Amino acid sequence: MSPHPLASVIEAADRAISAEDFDSLLDFYAEDAILVVQPGLNAIGKAAIRRAFVAIADHFHHSLTVKQGDMVVLEGGGDSALVVMETRLEHAGSDGTKVAVTRQATYVFRKNPAGQWLCVIDNSYGTDLLKAPGPL
Amino acid sequence: MSPHPLASVIEAADRAISAEDFDSLLDFYAEDAILVVQPGLNAIGKAAIRRAFVAIADHFHHSLTVKQGDMVVLEGGGDSALVVMETRLEHAGSDGTKVAVTRQATYVFRKNPAGQWLCVIDNSYGTDLLKAPGPL
Numbered sequence: 001m002s003p004h005p006l007a008s009v010i011e012a013a014d015r016a017i018s019a020e021d022f023d024s025l026l027d028f029y030a031e032d033a034i035l036v037v038q039p040g041l042n043a044i045g046k047a048a049i050r051r052a053f054v055a056i057a058d059h060f061h062h063s064l065t066v067k068q069g070d071m072v073v074l075e076g077g078g079d080s081a082l083v084v085m086e087t088r089l090e091h092a093g094s095d096g097t098k099v100a101v102t103r104q105a106t107y108v109f110r111k112n113p114a115g116q117w118l119c120v121i122d123n124s125y126g127t128d129l130l131k132a133p134g135p136l
Numbered sequence: 137m138s139p140h141p142l143a144s145v146i147e148a149a150d151r152a153i154s155a156e157d158f159d160s161l162l163d164f165y166a167e168d169a170i171l172v173v174q175p176g177l178n179a180i181g182k183a184a185i186r187r188a189f190v191a192i193a194d195h196f197h198h199s200l201t202v203k204q205g206d207m208v209v210l211e212g213g214g215d216s217a218l219v220v221m222e223t224r225l226e227h228a229g230s231d232g233t234k235v236a237v238t239r240q241a242t243y244v245f246r247k248n249p250a251g252q253w254l255c256v257i258d259n260s261y262g263t264d265l266l267k268a269p270g271p272l
Contacts, residue, residue, distance in 0.1 A: 030213035042210070072265045074178070076257035077166035078246045080216060084265050104263035106242050110214045121212035127240035127262040129208045129220050 004073040006083055006109060009117050014066040014087075020057050022050050030110065030118040039129050049122075063092035069102065079111035087124050104128070140209040142219055142245060145253050150202040150223075156193050158186050166246065166254040175265050185258075199228035205238065215247035223260050240264070 009028065016025035026046050029035075035043045035052055043052040057064060069086030076082065087105040090098055108121035123129065145164065152161035162182050165171075171179045171188055179188040193200060205222030212218065223241040226234055244257035259265065 032213035034210055034212040036210065070266050074170055074172065074257050074259055076170040076244060077168035077254070078256050080244055080246060080256045082218075082242060082244050082257045082259060084242070084259070084263050086266060104266055106218060106220070106263065108212060108216055108218050108244055110216060118213070120214050120216045121210050121218045123210055123218060123220070127220050127242065130206050130222060130240055 004071075004075075004081075006073055006081060006117055007068070007071060009109075010068055010071075010083065010085070010107070013119075014068060017053065018065040020062065022053055025053060026050055028119050029122070030112075030120045033118070033120050033122065035122040036125055036129070039125055039131075060091040063090075065090045081109045081111075081117070083107040083109065084126070140207075140211075140217075142209055142217060142253055143204070143207060145245075146204055146207075146219065146221070146243070149255070150204060153189065154201040156198065158189055161189060162186055164255050165258070166248075166256045169254070169256050169258065171258040172261055172265070175261055175267075196227040199226075201226045217245045217247075217253070219243040219245065220262070 013025060013028045026049065029046055029049055032045055033049060035049045037043050037052045043049045067088045069088055071083060071085035074082045085105050087103045089101045093099040103124050104126040105124040106126045107119055107123065109117045110120050111117050149161060149164045162185065165182055165185055168181055169185060171185045173179050173188045179185045203224045205224055207219060207221035210218045221241050223239045225237045225239065229235040239260050240262040241260040242262045243255055243259065245253045246256050247253050
């Protein structure tokens with residue numbers, strides 16, 4: 001089975017995050033998309049999502065790289081798709097050593113009338129949102 | 137914070153599953169929705185989803201009940217929402233004792249022009265799809 005077209009879309013978005021190329025990165029999002037920055041803290045809309053990615057890059061001292069692992073794509077009604085995937089983050093720790101984290105992420109995409117897949121919901125925490133303390 | 141309107145939608149769908157009221161249940165789905173019956177096996181479209189629920193009810197000897205636990209709703213662009221929630225299944229085991237299973241589910245809904253939320257992607261297995269053996 002050939003990879004779903006969303007595999008290369010997400011790979012390109014990962015490259016843009018790693019390169020801190022936020023102009024290219026924002027092209028993958030719908031205008032009114034939502035990004036879970038951390039459980040309980042969401043950025044809504046392109047301007048807020050850009051600010052969040054700038055803050056994330058600063059937080060990791062510009063060492064963050066993102067790669068994808070296994071993925072499952074469920075294409076449903078209304079040109080919607082749910083992507084369940086392993087997202088592998090690497091960044092420098094406070095002592096300079098490399099820190100690697102794998103999340104089991106959930107992303108929702110919609111295909112626009114031009115046939116382009118745009119991310120409408122970016123939740124890299126997947127079902128771990130249910131473990132978060134406090135109200136969400 | 138008041139519950140998201142999707143909480144009562146999903147609660148009503150759960151009641152319909154437990155009551156084997158498939159006519160009411162199918163009203164919650166978009167025409168071209170996708171249901172993950174089990175990892176690697178999807179039902180696509182209302183007719184296939186109905187057949188799957190009939191088979192599931194038979195499989196559990198008409199003892200299945202579904203209730204919701206904690207939930208997080210992420211509303212994104214294009215009238216889409218991702219619901220991450222605990223779904224609690226109970227059914228009779230082969231020896232007649234009660235079996236309880238909790239899944240961390242992911243559901244994608246879309247709001248239609250009339251303002252009604254319809255399920256487009258029903259994946260009660262959440263990110264556990266990544267653990268499944270074999271190609272998906």
